[in-house]
Amino acid sequence: MKNVSLAIIPGDGVGREVMPGAVDVLDTIADIHGGLSFQNTWYPYSCDYYLKHGRMMAEDGLDQLGQHDHIFLGAVGNPKLVPDHTSLWGLLIAIRREFQQVINVRPAKKLSGIDSPLRQNEDFDFVVVRENSEGEYSEVGGRIHQGDDEVAIQNAIFTRKTTERVMKYAFSLAENRRKYVMSATKSNGIVHSMPFWDEVFNDVGDGYPSIDQASSHIDALAASLVSKPHELDVVVASNLFGDILTDIGAAIMGSIGVAPAANLNVNGKYPSMFEPVHGSAPDIEGKGIANPIGQIWTGKMLLDHIGEHELSTFLLSTIEEVLADGFKTQDIGGNSSTGEVISEIVRRLKIN
Amino acid sequence: MKNVSLAIIPGDGVGREVMPGAVDVLDTIADIHGGLSFQNTWYPYSCDYYLKHGRMMAEDGLDQLGQHDHIFLGAVGNPKLVPDHTSLWGLLIAIRREFQQVINVRPAKKLSGIDSPLRQNEDFDFVVVRENSEGEYSEVGGRIHQGDDEVAIQNAIFTRKTTERVMKYAFSLAENRRKYVMSATKSNGIVHSMPFWDEVFNDVGDGYPSIDQASSHIDALAASLVSKPHELDVVVASNLFGDILTDIGAAIMGSIGVAPAANLNVNGKYPSMFEPVHGSAPDIEGKGIANPIGQIWTGKMLLDHIGEHELSTFLLSTIEEVLADGFKTQDIGGNSSTGEVISEIVRRLKIN
Numbered sequence A, B: 001m002k003n004v005s006l007a008i009i010p011g012d013g014v015g016r017e018v019m020p021g022a023v024d025v026l027d028t029i030a031d032i033h034g035g036l037s038f039q040n041t042w043y044p045y046s047c048d049y050y051l052k053h054g055r056m057m058a059e060d061g062l063d064q065l066g067q068h069d070h071i072f073l074g075a076v077g078n079p080k081l082v083p084d085h086t087s088l089w090g091l092l093i094a095i096r097r098e099f100q101q102v103i104n105v106r107p108a109k110k111l112s113g114i115d116s117p118l119r120q121n122e123d124f125d126f127v128v129v130r131e132n133s134e135g136e137y138s139e140v141g142g143r144i145h146q147g148d149d150e151v152a153i154q155n156a157i158f159t160r161k162t163t164e165r166v167m168k169y170a171f172s173l174a175e176n177r178r179k180y181v182m183s184a185t186k187s188n189g190i191v192h193s194m195p196f197w198d199e200v201f202n203d204v205g206d207g208y209p210s211i212d213q214a215s216s217h218i219d220a221l222a223a224s225l226v227s228k229p230h231e232l233d234v235v236v237a238s239n240l241f242g243d244i245l246t247d248i249g250a251a252i253m254g255s256i257g258v259a260p261a262a263n264l265n266v267n268g269k270y271p272s273m274f275e276p277v278h279g280s281a282p283d284i285e286g287k288g289i290a291n292p293i294g295q296i297w298t299g300k301m302l303l304d305h306i307g308e309h310e311l312s313t314f315l316l317s318t319i320e321e322v323l324a325d326g327f328k329t330q331d332i333g334g335n336s337s338t339g340e341v342i343s344e345i346v347r348r349l350k351i352n
């Protein structure tokens, strides 16, 4: 029996609506497998938790989470209750850093059953490998002077160790895909960190002679997600650039509600975290219209991560089948509820 | 007689192909006006110039340019001849900074005659007001240690003076438009410069109570350019974010080749520079397929800037008429040459 211990954090907003169903889906998959089981421990860490306890997670929260194999997270943040800075750095970003989840993997793929907002409607299938622990997201910086003379300074910090890891992950991934890596840069305008990024990309790339390699400035690359996304295979990007590209990736898939993600710890010391691209969208919470596909597809990434590729493929094809048959929430042009989409996926997993 | 002295810099690549026609268009407009004339001085500053002289412009290049009312620029850069860093910081970025062109204005509008790559094909019409002289584009930073321990640090620097100017420009612009300003932020991840940006946005915004105001994180905002661009009116953004958003804006217009821009000096001390969003695209130079619309529309922005709103409106409607009648380069689905599109615009300006 393969036992996988999961920390389940529904978090805020729609995270709480889509998580129970996504956990059902994983448990259904485990039943089908027979030799797999998930031990689910639910954690209430969220903005509500903050309102009660003055912190986003228990004092030993990271220790508790660290005892699980992996973390399955919904969404974090509700600016009406807690400032984003506090909620995100106190939970989401804290987990990414503490557990050295230096890589954020985010696929973008045209799903059958969802019309892309792009007129050409061509199939695309690429993966953004995003640096997830440093770069432009940094607490280093500050301000000087006041009034008219005030100056704010923000440091972006790129280490060779982490940058190399991200590049290596991207190249290895491309080896099992269409063998093409595109690096997002902006070395023509940002003249210290981005030339460094380019250098590491080229250095690591030299070790992968069978992989096609190219760089594009982030402005042009963002535009190409609209004009020719089918040309991309693996995209490697800094924390900020990856953040931007994956939201555009979600948009061309048809909705932020479908996009999956995995925050990977690659040194094997800590849990990885599986968390969809979408946020908590507190404005639509409780209406039954949240799209559960992002969370469920994120569960598929967890299956891949634990080596269950066959079941993972089965899950994605079931998702596409259900969408193609019209079980869709309204953000992707349907009129099914969150619950109806989930039940239909679970039902088909059982009968297929 | 209104005499306007222009420094014309075709620059590199397709800049050299589209510039003569765009200058013809401006001269034609001046003839129609009767009381307007352009004194054009052509400058060869470019990568070719660099190969001959070891610099992107003459030693007193900035002084020479500074004597004109305005600068009309094609495109800069040809990485096969000169590294981008050298060509851009030696010409384009040098001009933006020396002449305190702190604001880059970039409209994005669905033109009749061009199908948007977005399926919904709804009309959109927004303007990105981009900070153009500081922020993420900075020469401040460096590296420490070597090998595995190497760390690169990049500073982004935001001054209150410049940030305020940009915000004020955005709000004033919105007063004459649909009265809605959206600010691009990322204060949830970038915790020094972006909260500062938000603060200045809110401070300046307090002075414009009749303008609707909102902030969106750059990831979500970039995605919304794909999903609901029609909702935007004025977008205010930092140097990097504005760069990214305007390339996406160009993509949803149908081609980077049509997008116009103005680098504005707003303290009246120095020339402004009119330069399209597209780059030099040396790979397609000389084939007669470069789209001249971006450069010509940029000329329209120059007309607006010198107060010739009637002729500027006439020029844009002529552009749209010509496109709607099928005079289009191949990037936007036509088969006309660069020259054919230009001639047709000039011809119609004369007879209309």
Ligand SMILES: CC(C)[C@H](C(=O)O)[C@@H](O)C(=O)O
Binding pocket: A188, A189, A219, B088, B243, B277
């Ligand atoms: C060439 C490059 C430095 C420039 C920029 O990023 O400012 C260009 O992309 C632009 O938008 O004008």
Ligand SMILES: CC(C)[C@H](C(=O)O)[C@@H](O)C(=O)O
Binding pocket: A088, A243, A277, B188, B189, B219
């Ligand atoms: C909420 C925010 C800090 C986060 C990020 O920018 O990393 C989110 O946008 C994401 O992409 O996971």
